[in-house]
Amino acid sequence: MKGKLVSVLLTLAVAVSLMVMPAVTSANPSSVQFVTTGNATAEWSTDTSHSGYYSVLLTAASPDSASVGIPVNTPLANITGLSFWYNHSVCTPAAGHVVGPDLVLILVNTTSQYYLAGRGGADCSVGTWQEADAINGTKFAESSVWWYGSFDGANLTTYQHVGAGNFSVLKADGNLTDAMVLYVGVNLDPPGDGGSGSVYVDDITVNGVSYNLEPSATVGLSAKIEEITAISVNPPSIDYDTISPGYDYTHTLTVSNVGSVPVSVTTEITGDTLFTTCLTLEPATINPLVHGSPASVGAHLKVPLSYHAQGLETGTIIFEATAL
Numbered sequence: 001m002k003g004k005l006v007s008v009l010l011t012l013a014v015a016v017s018l019m020v021m022p023a024v025t026s027a028n029p030s031s032v033q034f035v036t037t038g039n040a041t042a043e044w045s046t047d048t049s050h051s052g053y054y055s056v057l058l059t060a061a062s063p064d065s066a067s068v069g070i071p072v073n074t075p076l077a078n079i080t081g082l083s084f085w086y087n088h089s090v091c092t093p094a095a096g097h098v099v100g101p102d103l104v105l106i107l108v109n110t111t112s113q114y115y116l117a118g119r120g121g122a123d124c125s126v127g128t129w130q131e132a133d134a135i136n137g138t139k140f141a142e143s144s145v146w147w148y149g150s151f152d153g154a155n156l157t158t159y160q161h162v163g164a165g166n167f168s169v170l171k172a173d174g175n176l177t178d179a180m181v182l183y184v185g186v187n188l189d190p191p192g193d194g195g196s197g198s199v200y201v202d203d204i205t206v207n208g209v210s211y212n213l214e215p216s217a218t219v220g221l222s223a224k225i226e227e228i229t230a231i232s233v234n235p236p237s238i239d240y241d242t243i244s245p246g247y248d249y250t251h252t253l254t255v256s257n258v259g260s261v262p263v264s265v266t267t268e269i270t271g272d273t274l275f276t277t278c279l280t281l282e283p284a285t286i287n288p289l290v291h292g293s294p295a296s297v298g299a300h301l302k303v304p305l306s307y308h309a310q311g312l313e314t315g316t317i318i319f320e321a322t323a324l
């Protein structure tokens with residue numbers, strides 16, 4: 001007997017390029033990236049959140065730093081809004097200096113040069129969620145300015161402008177006029193002369209689109225599905241970052257039956273050529289999928305050496321469940 005159909009969409013974004021990869025840490029295969037130095041930490045937390053169930057807790061003491069970033073792949077010229085929500089659990093300034101958090105951008109220009117830009121730091125906000133707006137400066141310290149410089153993947157190699165308080169100064173720089181913003185992040189980076197803090201971060205907002213920081217979307221998804229035929233897929237998106245021809249890697253997706261009846265699951269890949277020709281799913285069908293026994297599906301992306309297309313490619317994996 002056939003039942004209702006439920007589709008779960010996954011999006012995949014990839015920037016195929018022949019250029020050298022930036023040294024962006026991508027230890028987490030989901031689209032949320034954590035970067036820390038020294039003893040600083042970045043971790044998922046359910047202590048408090050601005051949206052959903054989770055936020056990201058950044059903890060750092062001078063001179064270490066902790067950050068969380070999301071890929072955006074948006075031209076710098078198109079950026080009109082940059083903000084995030086934060087809530088300190090501990091904010092201990094030293095020498096009167098704020099301890100962030102900062103808003104940071106990783107950029108690449110048309111000659112494949114990388115830049116790091118940022119505005120810091122937001123005021124202490126212990127116990128209250130506040131929105132720090134890096135464009136108009138709301139909730140940022142009075143002394144806060146935009147800065148930017150060449151970036152080697154770990155450090156600034158030049159400080160091209162310090163004190164560029166207006167975001168438009170950065171956008172008007174000839175080196176960055178046609179640059180892409182690869183990542184938008186929030187960085188807790190106490191000043192070198194001291195200070196420490198611990199801050200929850202959520203809802204990084206770019207051009208009015210708020211990106212809820214969650215380790216997966218499956219909890220919210222399953223809660224909205226009232227039919228007894230229901231599945232969820234985790235993670236809800238795969239970001240392959242910048243890759244090159246010859247790339248060969250498998251991301252594992254977990255498909256769960258969150259309904260009340262056994263289902264069979266079929267899959268379909270749609271979108272740009274890279275994904276429709278180079279991405280395979282193993283297995284491509286699951287039958288049966290029963291409640292309490294999630295199935296693993298390998299999303300295997302193998303890019304042939306002859307693949308020379310460049311730029312952003314996107315695709316969607318559709319999982320379709322049919323009640324048995």
Ligand SMILES: [Ca+2]
Pocket residue numbers: 049050051052053054055202203212213214
């Ligand atoms: Ca959240």
